[in-house]
Amino acid sequence: MNTSRDEQRFFNQVYASSFPVVFRVVLRIVGDQESAEEICHDAFIKFFQHSLSLPDENQARYWVIRVAKNLAFNLAKRRGRERTAFEKAFFEPQRxxxxxxxxxxxxxxxxxxxxxxxxxxxxxxxxxxxxxxxxxxxxxxxxxxxxxxxxxxxxxxxxxxxxxxxxxxxxxxxxx
Known part of the structure; x- marks a missing residue:
C-alpha cells in the first residue's frame, strides 16, 4: 500500500513540474487548445503506465516532454497531409x-x-x-x-x- 502512495506522489510531482512546459510546447506545435489538452492527457497516461521504469523526477520530466512533443508532431503532420489532400481535391490554395x-x-x-x-x-x-x-x-x-x-x-x-x-x-x- 505504501508503494502505491509513493507512485502517486511521484506522478503528482512530475505532473506539477512538467505540465506547464509540456502544454506550451504541444500548443505551439498543434495550434489549438483542445488538441493540446488531449495530447498532454495522452502523454501523461503513457507516463503513468511507464513511471516505474523511470529512475527520478528529472528523467521522468524529460520523458514526458519527449513523448508529448512526438505526439504533437505526429498530429501536425497528419493534419498537414489531410489539408493538402483536401486542397488538391477541392480548390487551389489561396495566398x-x-x-x-x-x-x-x-x-x-x-x-x-x-x-x-x-x-x-x-x-x-x-x-x-x-x-x-x-x-x-x-x-x-x-x-x-x-x-x-x-x-x-x-x-x-x-x-x-x-x-x-x-x-x-x-x-x-x-x-x-
Whole structure:
C-alpha cells in the first residue's frame, strides 16, 4: 500500500513540474487548445503506465516532454497531409491577402510560421520548438534530446537561421 502512495506522489510531482512546459510546447506545435489538452492527457497516461521504469523526477520530466512533443508532431503532420489532400481535391490554395485586417494577417502569419517550423529537419525542429515554444534552457533541451549543450546551441542557431531564410522567401509578416 505504501508503494502505491509513493507512485502517486511521484506522478503528482512530475505532473506539477512538467505540465506547464509540456502544454506550451504541444500548443505551439498543434495550434489549438483542445488538441493540446488531449495530447498532454495522452502523454501523461503513457507516463503513468511507464513511471516505474523511470529512475527520478528529472528523467521522468524529460520523458514526458519527449513523448508529448512526438505526439504533437505526429498530429501536425497528419493534419498537414489531410489539408493538402483536401486542397488538391477541392480548390487551389489561396495566398494570404495583403488587404486583410491585422488580426487575420497575424493569424495567417502564425500559421505559416508553424508550418515552416514543421518543415525544418527533425534535428532542428526539435530544438527550436523546445527552446522557443517550450522556453526550456539549453541544459534541459540537451537532457530531453540526449545531445550535448553545445550541440543544442549550434542547432538552435542553425534552426533560427534556416527559419529566417525560409520565412523571408515567403515574405511572411512576423508578429511581435
Amino acid at each position: 494570404p491577402s495583403r488587404s486583410a485586417d491585422s488580426d487575420t494577417l497575424e493569424s495567417e502569419s502564425q500559421m505559416l510560421i508553424r508550418q515552416t517550423v514543421n518543415r525544418l529537419p527533425k534535428s532542428l525542429r526539435d530544438v527550436i520548438v523546445l527552446k522557443e515554444y517550450g522556453d526550456l534552457p539549453y541544459a534541459e533541451i540537451s537532457q530531453v534530446l540526449g545531445i550535448t549543450v553545445s550541440n543544442v546551441k549550434v542547432r538552435v542557431y542553425r534552426a533560427r537561421e534556416r527559419l529566417a531564410s525560409m520565412l523571408e522567401e515567403k515574405d511572411v509578416h512576423i508578429p511581435e
